[in-house]
Amino acid sequence: MVTTLTGGNPHIINLPKTSTSAPPDARAVIQEWLVALETALSKPSTLKIGSLFHEESWWRDMLALDWDMRTLHSAAEISEFLGAHQSKARLSNFRIQEQGNFQPRWQQVVEGLSWVSSMFFFETAFGSGTGMVRLTQGDDGRWRAYAMYTSLQELKGAEEPLGKKRPEGTTESMPGGLVGGTWIERRERQKEFLDAEPTVLVVGAGQAGLNMGARLQNLGLSCLLVDKHERIGDNWRKRYRTLVTHDPVEFTHMAYLPFPQNWPQFTPKDKLGDWFEAYATIMELNVWMKTSVTSADYNDSTAQWAVNVTRGDGSQRILRPRHVVWCTGHSGEARIPSFPGQDSFQGTLYHGSQHTDASEYNNVRGKKVVVVGTGNSGHDIAQNYYENGADVTMLQRSGTYVITADKGVFMMHKGLHEDGGPPTEEADIVSESLPFPVQFALSVDMTRRIADAEKETLDGLRRAGFQLDFGPDGAGIARAYYTRGGGYYIDVGCSSLIIDGKIKMKHSPQGIVGFGPRELKLADGTDLPADVVVLATGYDNMRTTVRKVLGDKIADRCLDVWDLDHEGELRAMWRPSGHPGFWYFGGNLALCRIYSKFLALQIKAIESGIQTQTRETKI
Structure with missing residues (x-):
């Protein structure tokens, strides 16, 4: 089986050719493989996984093993990666999905390629996660991993208050009880940050900022969103009159709050802007509109920012967050060419x-x-x-x-x-x-x-x-x-x-x-x-906006954004940016929903002392 990079184009590969026959029991194949993997991982000092992976296999990891997004290609790279991180991460307790669409099954993927796949769940030293495994059959008849995926979904001690874990909501159950005020009295103070500085400053209140704010607050992180527009949703309302989303509604839900069943398949821009405004209210996000960032400085010794903002009434304030999430739009800074004459x-x-x-x-x-x-x-x-x-x-x-x-x-x-x-x-x-x-x-x-x-x-x-x-x-x-x-x-x-x-x-x-x-x-x-x-000539790299607003000192420490790095992960987006305490975040509505979880978990891990510092992304 061969999966190789070809020609002069990076990340263009040949898919393997596999047997087209299905195993008698896909569940048994997956279960046996996961048990063997867990056994191997239980001995990280003498880790041996050669019999479980094809020579050219893949492992994509999102925060489960390393506090970054990593793609490893080849059994040798995977073995080295596990050897470096498993003793600390301690992946264990693998469990197959027992029901639903992604329980073990055999799939004919494309002509010449079939695999047995399954969603599974696991534990780590820091939390719990969900993954996918896809096994293909080698010439010797053995099933080995072609593609493995692990993603951290929740941190121990910082579980999201969802479902049965939701807050009670009574005044007596809130911190400090009645002395702390009613819900609305607390909200007014929270929105203005009269009692404390925000842990995270999110710059931009479009789909990126709103999803990000909802995820951060659900993890118990104090968060403030600032945006230059007059109303939440104006980043869509003020675009050209005939604009509608080009992605279908089922793909574009936002975190925790899906669109109603009677929502149109493709959303007109003004309707989406109104949804954003309602979302911010329902999610109880702290948003300052008509607010611009005028400068920022980072203190490496205290790991804290000093960010100057100017509000709509002309007043200024210096905010001191530990993290800045830059949500000004992947397509935010226009690329405008000039021509002779x-x-x-x-x-x-x-x-x-x-x-x-x-x-x-x-x-x-x-x-x-x-x-x-x-x-x-x-x-x-x-x-x-x-x-x-x-x-x-x-x-x-x-x-x-x-x-x-x-x-x-x-x-x-x-x-x-x-x-x-x-x-x-x-x-x-x-x-x-x-x-x-x-x-x-x-x-x-x-x-x-x-x-x-x-x-x-x-x-x-x-x-x-x-x-x-x-x-x-x-x-x-x-x-x-x-x-x-x-x-x-x-x-x-x-x-x-x-x-x-x-x-x-x-x-x-x-x-x-x-x-x-x-x-x-x-x-x-x-x-x-x-x-x-x-x-209609497109937009510049998000780093251009950082340089324009925050200056060369900050921008020079940041990486360029987008396109794939040498491993095949997106450069700097949703992951360490190169500058400590600074994060790029953007993409379409679906990507903002999906990756806001992973960025929020990275920030929470730092604030919880699990991950001590942000690191420069490998390029």
Whole structure:
């Protein structure tokens, strides 16, 4: 069995070829393997796991063994990793899921690859966790691990107050009893932090900040969210008028509070903004709106920040948290290119992040509009201008992956985040349980099947001159999102306009060389007439925002964010950033729900003295 990195592209692997026959008893196969693993782990000083893992196996660990997110590839790396951490982590008491969707089963995954898989539960020295194991059969008939996943879900002594553990809620049961005041009296003091400093300052109250705040407070950590906007949810309300989410509702629930059963499949931006506002109230989050961070300094000797904030009334305050979580948006700082001659351009020129609605510009009917860029925003803006009567051309430099919201997106989520699917918490574990390189490799088959189902749309785009790009390995949207943060379009209507010629395409591999008074000058020597040019050119690394707001001293200690590191984990996001007490947090709604748990656990472990300091992420 061979699983190797190939060519010059990092993290592109070949999936193994396995037997296609199912074992008589999948549960017995999983149980026997877990017992053998626990026996091996019980003797960390003489750890021997060679017979349990294929030579090229994978282990993805989220905080169960190491206070970071790690991906190990090969039996040798896994053995070394376990040898370094098991004596302290003490993984034990493995238990198979006895019921539900992810109890032991045999699966034909893709052509030529089958495995026996199961969700399982375990204990560590610090808490309890959930994992997934996938065993494949070797040439000798033995079942060994191809992919192992362990994730810490709860810390001992800091269990979340859920279900039967929920607080009583009476005044007498609150700390200090009636002397401490009623619920509303306590809330007013808590929100203003009149009695104590917040342990964690969360900068940004969008989906990242709200999920993060809810997780932190549920672990008993004092948390304050600050945001520059007037109202919670304005980070969505103030985006372009026609925006809706591109992910289905079952995928986009927030921590602890799923959307109602009658919620629309795709959420309009203003409706989502209102949900955010309600969520903050229901979760009792402490939020200061119309508040900006003006400067910050970190004291290494005291492990404490001094953060200057200015509130809406002009008052200033120095906050002294131990942690700052930067939730300003993975797509927060616009990447705005400049071109020769653009000052002489007599039309309208702006970045896509500034777009509100085509109707707000002086009578665009019949005007020539050029949208530079063919990602989600570019398509939505082009469609918006077309629907207001403009003559629209999309300028494309390189290929874009296209998937439709009504077919391909639902194919991707089938069996996990879908109506009638497994509980969201279980679906989250399974969806994140494979290392990213393996996810990408499996996505090649999924992308191919989606392309077959959407053949009519893709062929129509090709005929219209739209350049498609399925990625260097054909993995489609998965690789594009995690390595580029873009390069794709989830079609909610614009593709048909391109196919029908209602929105024109211009392909320019070498891009724009300059502007004239009423045109863009392209590298191929042609001019593209334009009255309005919208630069849908994407966003900078989150580190750019840190540098802009907090200065070079802080930013220089931080790592760049996004794309995969040498192990195959996302750089610096949801994990140590390189700067002690500073954390990046962002992503789509689903990722913010999923990874807010792991970041909150890292902070709680530090505050509980389990993990003594944040460490620089390996790059």
